[in-house]
Amino acid sequence: MTHEPPFDMTEYRRRQAARARVMGLGLVALAALIFFVTIAKMGLAQ
C-alpha cells in the first residue's frame, strides 16, 4: 500500500496568487495596448 504525500496547501495558495498577479498584469497591459492602438488608429483616420 502506498501513501500519497499530504496536499501542500501553502504551495497551492502561492501558485494561485502568483497566477492571479500575472493575469492581472497581463490584463492591465492588454487594456493599455488596446487604448494606444485606438488612439493611433484615430490619429491615422484624421
Next chain:
Amino acid sequence: MGMSANAALVMPADWRDFLALTKPRVMSLAIFTALCGMLVAPEPIHPTLGLAAIIAIALGAGACGALNQWLEADIDAKMRRTASRPLPAGRMERASALHFGVGLGVFSVLLLGVATNWLAAAVLAASIIYYLIIYTMWLKPRTPQNIVIGGAAGAFPPLIGWAAAMGDLSWGGDMVPTLPWLLFLLIFLWTPPHFWALSLFVRTDYANAGIPMLPVVAGEAVTRRHILLYTVPMAAAATLPWPMGYAGALYGVTACAMTLAFAVLAAHVALRTSGKGDAMAPEKRLFAFSIAYLFILFAAIVADHWIVLV
C-alpha cells in the same frame, strides 16, 4: 478545509510553466524575423501599431508552441531533450495547455487584425494552422521530408511583418519574387540544414519517440549529404536580394561571407562520419551557427535598408 475537499484539489501549474509552453527561444526568432519584415517594408508603420503587431505575432508563435506541446506530450515524454517540459513532467494538466494555446492563438489573430489589417491576421492564422495541422499532426510523424515542407511554417513571420506594414503581399511581376517572399524562401530553405544538423546529434531521441527524421529513416550518411545539398538553394535565396536590387552592398557582402562560412561548416559535417561516443562537435557547431546566421542576415538587411534611408 477538510481532508476530503483537499483530496479533490489539483495543484495548479506555475505561471512559469505556461511561459515555458510558449517556447520563448523559438518565439524570439519569429519575433525578430517578423520585425525585420516590417522594418524593410517601404511604407513605415505607426510605431504603436507596429508594437501591437509584434506582440500579436509573438502571441501567435506562443500559441503554436503551446498547442504543439499539447499535441506531442506523449512524444516529448520519450525524448530526453523534451521530457522536462511541463506536460510530460506532469506539472500541468493537458486541458490547461489546450485552453491556453487556443485562447492565445485566437487572441493573437484578432489583435493583429484590429491593430493592422486582416490580410496580416489571415496569414498569421494560416501560419498557426499550417504549423499545427500540416507540420505537427500530418507531416512530422509520417515522412522524413517533414521539415522540408514543414519549414514553411517558420518562414511566415517576415511575410506577416511586411503585410502588417503594407497590407499587401503580391508576388511581383514576371514571376520575380518581391522582398518579403525572398525572405520567406530564405527561412524555408534554411530550415532543413538547420534541423538536420540538430537531428544528427539527437538522433537517438527521435528514434526512441518514433519520429521518422531523416537520420533515423535514411541514416547518417544520407542526412549529411542532404545538409550540403540543401545549403545550395539556401545560399541562392540568401544572396539574391543583392543582385535583385532589394539590398545594397552591406547586406550583399554580409550574406556572401556568412553563407560561405555556413557552407564550410555544412561541408565539414557532410564529409565526416561519426564514430562511437562521438561528441558531434561539428554538427552542434553548424546548428548553433545556423541560428546566428539567420539573425545576422535579417539584421543586415534592415541595417542596409536604414543606411539607404539615412
